[in-house]
Amino acid sequence: MDKKRLSNIKKAASIIIIILIFSSILFLISSCKSDYQKALGNSSGGDSTNSVANENESGLDSNTSTDTSKSQDNNSGKETAEETQGNTTETTISSETAANNNAQVIEVIVSGGYSPTKINAKADVPTILVMNSQGAYGCERAFNIPDLNIGKILPENGQTSFELGALPKGTKLLGVCSMGMYSFVIFFS
Numbered sequence: 314m315d316k317k318r319l320s321n322i323k324k325a326a327s328i329i330i331i332i333l334i335f336s337s338i339l340f341l342i343s344s345c346k347s348d349y350q351k352a353l354g355n356s357s358g359g360d361s362t363n364s365v366a367n368e369n370e371s372g373l374d375s376n377t378s379t380d381t382s383k384s385q386d387n388n389s390g391k392e393t394a395e396e397t398q399g400n401t402t403e404t405t406i407s408s409e410t411a412a413n414n415n416a417q418v419i420e421v422i423v424s425g426g427y428s429p430t431k432i433n434a435k436a437d438v439p440t441i442l443v444m445n446s447q448g449a450y451g452c453e454r455a456f457n458i459p460d461l462n463i464g465k466i467l468p469e470n471g472q473t474s475f476e477l478g479a480l481p482k483g484t485k486l487l488g489v490c491s492m493g494m495y496s497f498v499i500f501f502s
Contacts, residue, residue, distance in 0.1 A: 416441050419499060423449045423467055425457070427488065428497040436482035436501040442475040455491035462489075 372402040416439040422428045424447040435439060444456060446467045454467045458475070467473050480486065480501045 323459055360449045379488055415439070420445055421488065421497060422447060423453050425449075425451070426453055427490075427497040430497045432497060434480075434499050434501050436484065437479050439479050440477040440499075440501075442477055442499075444473045444475070446473070451494075452490045452492040453495045456488065457491060458486060458488050460470070460486060 332489045343445075371414055398487060408499065417435055418433055418441045419434055420443045421432075422445050442458075444467055446454070446469060449469050451464075454469070455464075456467050463475055465475075477486065482502055484499075484501040486499040486501070487496060488499070
């Protein structure tokens with residue numbers, strides 16, 4: 314009888330250990346966020362995001378210390394501004410307004426990821442996203458915008474344009490590679 318009881322105790326202990334192992338694995342898996350989820354979750358934090366509501370005409374927050382570089386080309390109406398903190402670029406705004414269709418053009422460099430990763434754009438303005446591939450070789454070529462059901466394999470070198478339409482104020486549009494390793498967010502304000 315003692316052997317049977319000991320055998321049952323060993324089985325019960327083994328089952329409890331297996332349940333604990335599976336529970337801890339499930340906890341670890343569910344607590345880890347993918348890069349896609351991090352991009353969505355972290356896109357609402359930090360000074361550069363909060364500055365979306367308090368932008369001046371150049372699209373930059375007047376309360377944040379910025380290094381602004383603007384260049385005006387009278388022929389094409391191009392305007393570019395960069396917001397930097399220290400040595401890292403936090404937010405880059407690139408909008409080119411064509412005289413005939415008043416669309417803003419946002420350019421993202423595809424080379425070992427996406428750059429810039431946080432972009433501010435004007436809301437309710439037709440928007441064209443230009444993905445500029447420069448030696449793109451990895452999963453960043455398999456580009457997706459999940460909210461707009463856009464998915465395309467980008468070339469290794471060259472430009473690919475996407476018409477995003479006129480998106481309303483407060484929209485956060487995520488661009489991500491197929492594996493979720495690389496992403497960027499466009500904030501419309």
